[in-house]
Amino acid sequence: MIQNFLSMNGYGLFVWGSFAITFIACGLLYYKTFKTLKKYEKDFAKEINELSAERKKIVIENSKIASQVLSSSSKTI
């Protein structure tokens, strides 16, 4: 039964090949997108942390995004 399922009546290579290519491509795009996002978040958080205490306070108070990125990056650390 498993043999039949894997061979797909002689079309196994084509069927599994198509599904494999699709999921590998999707996985790679997900990995690349996720990595880029994390890199940007880390760089952004680093730049905020490098600001003087006064400026940092202004940025966090005025930008919800900055405070969210800072809190999420501190969680990952």
Added chain:
Amino acid sequence: MLKILNLSNIFYWIEKLIRFINSIFFILLLVALSFALIFSPPDYLQGDSVRIMYVHVPSAWIGLASFSSIAILSIAHFIFKIKNIKLITKSIAPIGLMFTCLALVTGSIWGQPTWGTWWAWDARITSMFILALFYIGFISTHKFISDENKANKISSIIAIIGLINVPIIKYSVDWWNTLHQPASIKLTGESSIHSSMLTPLLLMFFVLILYCALIFLMKYKTEIIRIKKKNLKRL
């Protein structure tokens, strides 16, 4: 209404949506794959090779839908000059390109056992190939033109010109003699596909749409952070 469109609010909702999609995605993927690979019957003519349809057709639909959205949003950008629109189109483009390429590759794999050839320059395949070129053109402008306004203008023009190709792809099977069969699924009128095959097809489409939403949200979030980073440097 405008408060919802504020980047900070969008950023907050993106985070929530990403978490929600992540929580349901793998369960839905397992269900869709079970239907596509186990429960759906083989075709009386094509046998089990018909299962390639469950990745090929949704990929083609997503490729087409993504480009149509990019083109329509580019027209809106020309009219309303909303910067946010360009962030959206930039985030959609890589997803559309990947699925267009997947439609071409899986179609080629399906073509071998069905038509006896990996590739033929028939109207549907050629027009899909041209769509991939439009995507590459659109993405390249943002990659290689450093002046953002100029890149936005050129990419919008590419998208609007490329929109002409979308109905050509859709109706190529009716206008020319091609290896492809006419559409089996119609939005208006009765579809000629059996429900035992339509269900896994729609399930796979839904799962891949969720995947696209996930990638889009992550890319959009990256674009927002990129802009905020630029603003921070101006301080």
